[in-house]
Amino acid sequence: MWQVIMIVLVGWILVGLSVALVMIRRGHDVVIWLVLGVAAGPFAIALAGLGAYLERQIPVLKTVEITDQPRTDQLLTDRIRMLAGIDGSDAATHAVVAAATMFGARLSSVTLLTTLDYDTAFGASAARVDRIIGDAQAAAVRTLSAMGLRPHSARASGGAAEQIALSAASGHYDLIVLGSHRRRQSPLGSVTNRVAERSPIPGLIIPPARLAAATTTDATGLGTRENTP
Template identity: 35%
Template sequence: MTGIQVGAVAGAVWLAAGLATILWMARRGHRDPLWLLMAVVFGPFLALMAAERIERTPRLVHADQADDFPTDSTRVLVGIDESLESHAALHAVLRLFDEKSAIVIVLATVVDFDAADIDWRGRQHAAHELLAAARRTVGDRAVTCEVLAGRPGPALLRCARRHHADLVAIGRKGRGLSVRILGSVAEELARKAPFPVLIVGPDASLASHEPVLARRPTESQVEAP
């Protein structure tokens, strides 16, 4: 091999190692685009930096709690993002529980760990705007709004357990490249949640906001800690 070929192979290996590291980080809730630049610069050495940087436990960034509500209220967690499916999930919950129902709605949106620490792209602000819009949709019902950090699936699952949720509602997106690489949040919740999960899929009628799938946990899931 010529020197140019050796250099090209070495460069490709260097870049591939860096990209593999940021993919690993993205699947664990670190999705800042700056990591892409660092992958090019540091290559395989980025893995050493990532090992110290990675957070493994989702956390609460901000909470706006409901003022007062009956302790025996039904608690429903709705995962909110910018997709039409998530807002269809919210409307599905409002259709299932009318204004006379004793219900507390927990609206939660998730940012990555990096945005929770240094919000240079305004992602926390965007998260608050999403929750504010969803809260206006809910109207006069008791509402708690939370911004979470981490991987969306584990973050929502942890939030639901903390609130002792009776139901989780979430939109299910299609099977694009990001879903194939990072996984489906709805499917992860459906597998792991020890409580009923209501899922609104991309093929649902968003005009009527009809839920397309509701599931209940198996006995083994209910008994699991």
């Protein structure tokens, strides 16, 4: 009897977690869907269907607010239009600042892209979205402004890797910059690796400041990667 109960319980959890992992990879909130997966089990499939439907009701927040910025099509073609993924972490901020320092006057524009998961974006007011984006990008904006740069602010909803890759394919950028968090590989795969696989333009992956001395040049031409065991 107990064996049957355990088999049913394990199957319940495995099915629920499988659905949860699919939804998380699509750009939904990690905590919400892990809880739903364990609690709802097979019924999470129906919830996932509802979530997929609601995705289509959420506007893709790709508006870019630019203040006194020159149009990118008026810039010299030999200068670099940089796209940086910003999630509010120290690693992301360090990456964009390090890249800006590296390229200096060769930069024609810097765009900070922050991605919201669908569950955060759904039903959120414009003021709340602005606050979330502003908080995530604040440190990078302050530092870049002190360097004399005026970054663009961009936002999107969905999976971070997918949205960064889509932006990279838009033709408006020449280089992607991402910060590496040096997390262990997960079933979801790291955002940086997934972007590198999908991006049509070169990428620069910069480790946290304390690990900057332990990097090597990536042989694929996608930039630098961590020299981890």
